[in-house]
Amino acid sequence: MLEGFQSVGKTIQEIVTKRYTKGANIVQEDLCCPVSYDAQYLKIIPREVIEKDYGCGDPSQYIKEGETVLDLGSGTGKICFIAAQVVGPKGKVIGIDSTDKMLEVARRNTPIVAKKLGYENVFFKRGLIQDLMTDLDYMDHLLTEKPVTSAAEHMDFINNQNNYKYKKPLIPSNSIDIIVSNCVLNLVDDRQKNSLFHEIFRVLKPNGRIAISDIISDKVSPLHLKKDETLWGGCISGALQEQEFLQILKDIGFQDIILEKREEKPWKIIENIEYRSVTVLAWKRDLDKTQIVSGSATYKGPFQVVEDDRGNQYQRGVAKNITLDTISILKSSPYEHLFHMDIRANQNRESAQKKSNPRQKLTTQNKCC
Ligand SMILES: C[S@@+](CC[C@H](N)C(=O)[O-])C[C@H]1O[C@@H](n2cnc3c(N)ncnc32)[C@H](O)[C@@H]1O
Incomplete structure (x- = not known):
């Protein structure tokens, strides 16, 4: 799948960044399906955030008061700002995104929402959701302090990066009550999807859970669709096949997996493949082995x-x-x-x-x- 992109010198990440930089600047009507959120939570969220909504479900419904929430691919921050109200002042919400422009919109609106709420409990971090150890803002800081100009310096940088990420991971292990995500997992390079699910499992507390809304397909997307930049960036060709998605969760170690929502009507049908929105819940169980x-x-x-x-x-x-x-x-x-x-x-x-x-x-x- 990736060979196609590499031959024209692009990676999936570049394609996604380009697409969502555009989406952060100007509202893109064609990006993901329309969703209606609980209106009571939208009142205090700035219009710009709500308009630049590229979700396909509402995983915020599964969040509870006092929880620590992680939103993967938080975009302009809508789900995080809804979550901030649900968890209340005792809870905490972390949004992760890799696109600078998306983070800029989300961070600019954070104090506005906090002022209306009377407390600040939302934090946006720059990172890749398939590597929740690495703080990309800190990597920028390291590179500004000591730019890499040779292979030796590159090796030095990698060494520093590894030391830092183990000492101060972007998201520590066993630290999150619930992970939510709205139409993002499909955008991750297929070769990195395995590490994505391992990272999700790692950062959840024992008995923590996921509520993930995403696009899935009824059949595996063929190579020529996966090589299509527009379809990849538009949440189509990176979509996991439905049973494959559930099986990956089981293989990673999730239990009590629920296909909570499954849109009857496909969002798109391309070459007879149905792409639709689903919401999946699953738990990271911590079971006592005593069997009493x-x-x-x-x-x-x-x-x-x-x-x-x-x-x-x-x-x-x-x-x-x-x-x-x-x-x-x-x-x-x-x-x-x-x-x-x-x-x-x-x-x-x-x-x-x-x-x-x-x-x-x-x-x-x-x-x-
Ligand atoms: C379809 S939009 C969804 C945004 C948001 N969840 C919403 O509901 O509006 C996808 C978002 O995921 C981010 N993203 C895509 N791939 C990512 C990755 N590998 N790591 C972190 N963020 C990523 C994009 O920058 C973009 O903000």
């Missing part, structure tokens, strides 16, 4: 049997013994309405014990009289 039974869950139905991403099968109406971790998963989103729970009397005490001393072995014996 702490209660049971009875699946309500309507299916006769269901199986989760951990391989647990639940038959309708049949109580299944479950561990403490599974209890906490099934009691909360997205499972909270699907099961009747029977939690053992000692479960709460065990939970408290576990919190105060996580290494302490749990016991199933109820020592209370």
Whole structure:
């Protein structure tokens, strides 16, 4: 796929930067599908930000108060400014984008939104979403201080870059409650999509989750479409095939993956390939390996049997013994309405014990009289 671009001397990143620099300067009508956001959150967002909306869904709906949110490919900042209101003053929102012009619009509007809110909790950072370790603003600073003019200096720079990114990663590991993204993942070079998903998984806290709206295709896009600059920049030919997208998430280690929204009508049909918007939710679970039974869950139905991403099968109406971790998963989103729970009397005490001393072995014996 990339050979086509390289032969004309362009990389995917250059194509994307050119396209979205234009999109930050003047509203582009053809970039991504129209989306309606919750009007209550749009009131305080400057018009320029709302007009330069290049999303294809609304992942902000899945954010909760007090959370730390990361928006991949934040553009002019609309989802971040919505998230700022949802998480409130105790939460924090980080937007990452690689296009200077997009960041310029987002950063210019940050104090305007903060003033209206009465607090500032949104921060925009320059980086590539497939490398959430490297702070591109800092790389610029390094290069300004010491420009690279020889291979030896280049090696020196790489060394400094590596030292810095491990000492001070742009986004530290296990630091984010929820990652949102609106029509961006498809724009990443296919060869870097694997590292993109690894990075997403790395920065999420245990039990953190993703809410990603993106364009997917029903069939794999052929090479000649992938070589088309306009189609790539327009969120078409870099789109992952639907099942491939879900499988990548599973392979990376995500669980409880949900195809939350799937537009019935394709956004575009090109050469009989349907490109449509979807929103996917998935969790990075942190499961205790102790496997001590702490209660049971009875699946309500309507299916006769269901199986989760951990391989647990639940038959309708049949109580299944479950561990403490599974209890906490099934009691909360997205499972909270699907099961009747029977939690053992000692479960709460065990939970408290576990919190105060996580290494302490749990016991199933109820020592209370
Ligand atoms: C289709 S626009 C979506 C913008 C925004 N999410 C919205 O809803 O309006 C894609 C955005 O992703 C950014 N982008 C594309 N590839 C990127 C990458 N590899 N790393 C960081 N940002 C990227 C572009 O600069 C642009 O701002």
